[in-house]
Amino acid sequence: MNNEQFAQVFDRIADLLEIKGEVVFKTLAYRKAAESIRDLPGSLKAFHQQGKLMEIPGIGKAIAEKIEELIATEKLGFLERLEAEVPVGLLEVLQVPDVGPRKAALFWKQAGVTSLAELEAAANAGIIRTLPGMGEKSEARILAGIDALKRRGHRLNLDTARSIADRWLDWIRHQPGVERAEAAGSLRRWKTTVGDIDIVVAIKEPSELMKALASHPDVQRVLGTGDNKTSLELPGGINMQVWTQPPDRFGTLLQFVSGSKDHNVALRALAQKQGLSLSEQCITTADGKEMLFADEEGIYKTLGLDFIPPELREDRGEIKAAEEHRLPRLLEVSQLTAELHTHSTWSDGINTIEEMARGCLSRGLKIYSASDHSGGLGIAGGLKPERLRERKKEIEQVQQKLGNGITILGGAEVEIKADGTLDYNDETLAWLDVVVASLHTSLRQPRDEITARLVNAIRHPHVDIIGHASGRLLPNREGADLDWDIVLDEAQKSGVAFEINANPSRLDIDEVHVRQAVEMGIPIFINTDAHAVEQLDLVVYGVSVARRAWLKPDQILSTWEPDRLLTWLKMPKANRKNL
DNA sequence: GCCGTTTTCGGCCCGACTGTTTTCAGTCG
DSSP: OOHHHHHHHHHHHHHHHHHHTOOHHHHHHHHHHHHHHHTOSSOHHHHHHTTOGGGSTTOOHHHHHHHHHHHHHSOOHHHHHHHHHSOTTHHHHTTSTTOOHHHHHHHHHHHOOOSHHHHHHHHHTTOGGGSTTOOHHHHHHHHHHHHHHHHOOOOEEHHHHHHHHHHHHHHHHTSTTEEEEEEOHHHHTTOSEESSEEEEEEESOOHHHHHHHHTOTTOOEEEEEOSSEEEEEEGGGEEEEEEEEOGGGHHHHHHHHHOOHHHHHHHHHHHHHTTOEEOSSOEEOTTSOEEOOSSSHHHHHHTTOOOOOGGGTTTSSHHHHHHTTOOOOOOOGGGOOEEEEEOOTTTTOSSOHHHHHHHHHHTTOSEEEEEEEBTTOGGGTOBOHHHHHHHHHHHHHHHHHHGGGOEEEEEEEEEBOTTSOBSSOHHHHHHSSEEEEEOOSOTTSOHHHHHHHHHHHHHOTTOOEEOSTTOOBTTTBOOOOOOHHHHHHHHHHHTOEEEEEOOTTTOBSOHHHHHHHHHTTOOEEEEOOBSSGGGGGGHHHHHHHHHHTTOOGGGBGGGSOHHHHHHHHHSOHHHHTTO
16 A cells, blocks of 8 residues: 555544544544645555554554554555445535535435435435435435536646636736736645635725626636625636625635645644634634734744745645744756756757757756657657767757857767666767656556666667656546655665656656655756756756745756856766765 | 644534525535
């Protein structure tokens, strides 16, 4: 079992306990444990081996014992008993909007509903409306909810969510009375994928705006609307919430809707300790006075905290760090100096080396590597070794033309073949300035096999960087089933670097593994994998991964001064560990 | 079930919105 699978077990327990009617704080404890496991820097099994389970936040004696049982037997008696007690089909019933554990239990106990299909049948038969607390509207809402569930697409990639949000922000900002409008929620925290789109608006009188939103041609249906919040369904089953407060309360609203939920809970608990109450409207003092905030900064200051950037608001220790003035100064795009993984017209890119180099130069970069595909990847127009030599001549010409402002390197993205060998021979690999080794095919190999395959590349003396290591494609295709304990251990020994692939459909390696790698002293680059000049701007998404992983600029080699980085690239891999 | 410079027992965020109610429960973020 990997961390995600452990986490799913505890989320499942929480869901079942909720339906069963267990006290909410117990279910919260299981959810908190699941979240902690997902964020863990290292495998849960490794923590167990080191006897450190109870050091993980949210894991105490009871949950630690359950983890031990799972590791020993791959089973959990507690969960099995729970599944015998509560129909597991009710878990999908919980997915219906506006159906939570209490209603699910009601449908089960009073109408015999044990699955989504049975709920739909019961609603269609008019049975649901007869239950206590239910009525015709509730029944219709449930049918609409089941319908929405079927329509509902997957989560959105960050760039998709951003472009949708930007279009709406542009429209909202032009509506009468709107003073400010911003995207909030997981989009503002730069979470890897986004579920719903959240927009916050500063406006004194919101009713006209709410009406205008409801009648906007791109709104498929209105899911709910009030004075301060409206919930809309957009084409493709995407949900959008628009929240409003008067301008002098915009700060608390933006803070609240930005989340995360866990961050807000922790922040409000901190406020409580200080005799204050924090809400989306204001901070209320013990004697009932309201403190208003037009901006977020004052909220954190009032609570005795340094300002916490949205990317860090996940309740992973950021509040304590802000209290103690030891939040990291996070990486900015402007601090990057190098781009080592791009493609040109020599393989499947659409811009020439000169165009790409000029694109890098105009973005303030000092080192650019054309890292075209190796020969084996036929679909991407990979280069045979002799073509690499021809490309080198062009690189030299462009270098001469552009002068000293930028150093152009001749690299390659080399395929790690299904048997673990590389696509170029050692002589060619040694000759290249930068070697990025990547998996593209046979990603569904069993864990042992694909791990060994990647380890081969990691150990290879001429491989500088492992490209998009997991091979995941967001939002749907999972990455390879790698054994990360082995992968990172081998990387640490070999001196190889990992990239954060900045393409929003990759963001690979992810923030959890980035943090773990950096703690182990493994070098990290941010690369765009750009196949066109404008894709160089995707780097902002890679930067967001580094920011969410709490990295400081110097921990990313892509920020290094050119001389230092070129020295690093030229020295034998085994020696780099000492730099 | 977890946790502790207000607690080893008694807490565990706060408000909007909806639908069903005659004042509130459930859900959501």
